[in-house]
Ligand SMILES: Cc1ncc(C[n+]2csc(CCOP(=O)(O)OP(=O)(O)O)c2C)c(N)n1
């Protein structure tokens with residue numbers, strides 16, 4: 212395989228991945244920290260390296276509505292957003308999945324106002340977990356690029372036909388430069404053939420799409436949607452494995468486990484913080500502590516099998532997330548515990564909430580979490596906000 | 606040079622083919638006339654986009670679809686954006702010789718879908734946007750919209766002591782759209798079908814965005830007799846409360862200039878929604894009408 216290394220930011224890696232996936236139409240609207248994605252795509256359309264229609268929409272609601280229009284005639288659509296933009300288009304996000312349009316969207320994970328903040332946390336996309344989109348959270352720029360290609364392949368699979376959201380931590384990932392291997396276009400074309408579907412309006416076979424149903428039929432459509440999402444787990448694993456064979460990079464499917472087998476304490480993560488946690492794991496292992504990190508890649512469909520297997524290992528489990536469902540706990544934690552509840556032996560778990568509004572999660576924070584997990588003391592609280600600047604015991 | 610009359614269609618030249626039937630609209634629904642005629646002119650190779658409204662509610666009830674041509678329901682606010690997406694997708698796939706038309710209500714056009722409509726016109730997309738104006742949010746049960754005329758009684762402007770009938774006049778959608786410098790815009794009425802057919806035919810030939818605003822009576826929301834629907838839509842024009850006009854190349858043109866208006870009362874009092882209007886309300890309506898016509902006659906003829 213010909214090597215083509217480029218030193219780019221996460222956003223630029225996304226744009227490179229999108230170009231390789233050859234969407235027919237891009238509907239674009241700016242929002243920090245996503246904007247560079249649509250800027251680079253404009254450059255590519257301008258320099259002729261991407262043959263796509265570039266559509267200037269007047270809002271994110273329209274960005275997704277336009278993408279649905281594109282998909283409704285059987286063409287490939289791309290859009291990207293973040294935070295306020297994702298919430299602004301929320302109605303259309305649900306609409307696209309119900310319509311079974313395999314649109315791919317990049318989301319730069321960013322905090323939600325108020326207070327305003329352009330920095331990263333994951334409350335935007337996690338707030339739309341129930342919208343029927345596949346959600347993956349990537350760890351670095353290379354994975355971001357590669358997932359744009361995998362995303363279309365999974366989303367457009369005839370048994371899946373479900374839109375796909377690729378999430379990148381705002382700034383930490385979107386604006387950090389890394390060397391990235393850019394795959395060969397010919398190889399991508401072979402891996403990802405042009406979109407074919409019967410779920411479209413066509414001149415040969417006219418159709419009415421996005422219809423209404425009475426209570427007599429509605430639930431069956433929702434059931435089919437649920438089944439397709441559940442079934443996408445196998446397709447996600449297959450596509451990732453095939454991608455690994457062709458391009459030499461494999462992402463371990465739904466989750467990625469690091470030094471968990473004999474671990475007494477495991478920290479679960481989502482997104483870019485995993486890198487830091489891995490470093491701390493190696494440091495603590497060198498000191499003789501049995502610790503591991505378990506990265507959740509997909510929040511939807513949820514990696515039930517993998518989380519269950521982890522739960523069986525008997526370690527104390529922490530769930531670190533940049534999210535809080537006010538008045539309850541972090542949503543990732545809720546999802547993890549619901550799988551743990553199916554196990555015979557109870558898993559001791561605790562939720563660590565941090566990184567809200569872009570606050571750094573430091574190695575010291577993570578070391579503190581592992582020490583808490585390793586202490587074997589019963590947990591005094593279920594949810595702990597880490598890295599706080601004020602006293603949380605007041 | 607092509608003249609407008611070149612686009613005339615004789616009703617007997619319309620296709621016998623039906624592209625919109627079997628829907629569940631009320632008897633006497635004016636909007637269904639607009640949709641049916643539009644598709645007859647635009648033809649089989651048409652993608653229709655309908656946001657949430659009466660027309661989509663009565664024609665996409667699974668498993669009975671009332672459009673024989675391609676059609677899709679868009680989110681309420683999204684007609685303009687989805688039209689652009691459909692047209693762009695079809696173009697990108699190399700599909701040739703097709704029309705992309707939207708059928709949005711007054712609420713879906715002048716209120717919630719206004720931004721997306723403005724965006725689509727601004728992009729210069731090759732689409733036809735038809736606003737069928739029944740002058741209220743009908744599908745949700747007759748609520749006031751930005752195109753509800755002065756004085757109208759609706760379920761949210763109950764014409765009572767504390768909440769009078771609509772206190773503002775209709776938003777000036779036609780001129781607002783024209784102010785975008787749109788390729789072609791026109792008003793119409795289901796009471797003047799020949800005029801509407803000609804404008805549709807013209808719209809078909811225009812490159813770039815087209816906006817057609819057609820008054821479409823609604824016996825359910827207007828409190829009028831079903832058999833009067835076409836007559837009322839004609840009376841609205843003849844009384845000067847609606848008008849037939851066009852905009853193209855920076856110029857407005859008034860298509861119908863009655864020497865004398867029929868009395869507005871003749872139009873208004875045939876409808877339950879205006880029954881409560883007092884003399885002073887009628888004066889407000891007439892004054893507003895006359896101002897509008899004075900301007901139109903001065904500059905649009
Ligand atoms: C975002 C959103 N808000 C509100 C509604 C409820 N809604 C559906 S149809 C409708 C009325 C539409 O009015 P109009 O556009 O005038 O069309 P008509 O029903 O009169 O044909 C409303 C308010 C909706 N479907 N979506």
Ligand code: SF4
Pocket residue numbers: 629630631632633634635636637659660663739743744822823824825826
């Ligand atoms: S309420 Fe009015 S617009 Fe709606 S279907 Fe009935 S007559 Fe037509």
Ligand SMILES: [Mg+2]
Pocket residue numbers: 710711712738739740741742743744
């Ligand atoms: Mg209406």
